[in-house]
Amino acid sequence: MQFVTSRSEALVKxxxxxxxxxxxxxxxxxxxxxxxxxxNVSCLSPYITHRLINEYETAKLVLKKYPFQKVDKFIQEIFWRVYWKGWLELRPKVWTDFIEDLKNIKEDEKYLKAVKGETEIECFNDWVNELKNFNYLHNHTRMLFASIWIFTLRLPWQKGAEFFMKHLFDGDAASNTLSWRWVAGIQTKGKNYLAQSWNISKFTNNKYKNVKLNETALPIIDKREYKFSPFQINKSEEINEQLIVFENEMHIDFFDLKKYKKNLLCFIRK
Ligand SMILES: Cc1cc2nc3c(=O)[nH]c(=O)nc-3n(C[C@H](O)[C@H](O)[C@H](O)COP(=O)(O)OP(=O)(O)OC[C@H]3O[C@@H](n4cnc5c(N)ncnc54)[C@H](O)[C@@H]3O)c2cc1C
Structure with missing residues (x-):
């Protein structure tokens, strides 16, 4: 699987x-x-995350060819992405807390073994290598990976989310952080996602069998509450005449640049 950073290529795909x-x-x-x-999946996420194509044009093109009932799952998945974006936008402290938490977590031996793909769990080790070599994992595999990381290997979810962000071509602050929180049982409080051996066998077409997992772990407890903090849409003309574009927006033609007096491009140096 190859990802090419051009809008025309993304549209062809x-x-x-x-x-x-x-x-x-x-x-x-x-x-x-x-x-x-x-x-069986689209592999479009790197293009959507980096805004070479956007969710609305994707959904529109799909619905031009098929009635909603035939493609409902695909459209729903696209809108999960939009939902996560909006959810985090309204609760930015979830992201800043995640970054703060990371500063206080040590990278111990157990963690190092996991990120090198040297655990006792074959499928997990293979997925670690796949992530590093191909910068993509299937959605179901991401759920299973995160669950094994948190509940069988007993590693902090924040380090797993960081590991994904480091390697995924579609790495996205909202979809990634909130999905990890969801697997852990702190996004939908009290409801964790538990990987099960039969499930891994079935959905890898029997590639992995009899995987030894903790299938009964309880959700992670995190008592922090995040209040909805609607951002203010500034009605003063002066501010609204500025457009700030972040580095993950690779196709700025989606914006009508002529409408703004000032266009600011924001790049993050590592
Ligand atoms: C722990 C975990 C971490 C994740 N991290 C990311 C991430 O960093 N960036 C990212 O884009 N997605 C993330 N996802 C969501 C999902 O796994 C990927 O979007 C999907 O696997 C991308 O592959 P695809 O394009 O073939 O998806 P398809 O199944 O073809 O779906 C079509 C599009 O819908 C969107 N989509 C699909 N599933 C989801 C979902 N569960 N949540 C949000 N959007 C979805 C994507 O934009 C995707 O391109 C994560 C999921 C989990 C469980």
Whole structure:
């Protein structure tokens, strides 16, 4: 799987996916058939995350070809992304707390073994290597990976989320952080996602069998509450005449730049 950073390439991939494969999405999307067989999912997330194509044009193109009932799952997944974005935007402290938490977590032996893919769990080790080599993991595998990380390896979810952000081409502050919180049982409080051996066997097409996991762990407890803090839309003309574009927006033509007096581009240096 190759990701090319151009809008025209992204549109070609989107159109090909709609033309050839999307009709199987509802029934096949949960299977991870391995790196050489990804036609059951779109693999569009790096393009969407970096705004080479956006959620609305993607949904519009899909619905031009198929009635909603035939592609409902795909459209719903696209809108999960939009939902996570909005959720985090209204509670920015979730992100700043995540960054603060990371400063206080030590990288011990157990953690180092996990990120080198040297645990006792074969599928987990393979996924670590896949993530590092291909910078992508299937959605179901991300859920299983995060669950094994948190509940079987007993590692802090924050370090797992950081590890994903470091390697994923689609790394996204909202989808990633909130999905990790969801698996841990702190996003939907008290409801954790537990990886189970039968589930791994079924959805990897029997590639991995009899995986030894903690299948009964309780959700992680985090008592911090995050109040909804709606950002203020500033009605003063002067401020609204400025546009700030962040580095993950790779296609600035989505904005009508002529409408703004000042266009600020924001890059993060590492
Ligand atoms: C622990 C964990 C971490 C994740 N981290 C990220 C991340 O950093 N960036 C990211 O874009 N997605 C993340 N996801 C969501 C999802 O796994 C990926 O968006 C999806 O696997 C991308 O592959 P695809 O394009 O083939 O998806 P498809 O299944 O083809 O879905 C189509 C599009 O819908 C959106 N989408 C699909 N599933 C989800 C979902 N569960 N949540 C939000 N949007 C979704 C994506 O934009 C995707 O491109 C994470 C999920 C989990 C469980």
């Amino acid at each position: 989107l159109n090909k996916y709609i033309e050839n494969d999307i009709s199987n999405y509802n029934s096949k999307r949960n299977f991870d058939f391995g790196v050489n067989n990804r036609s």
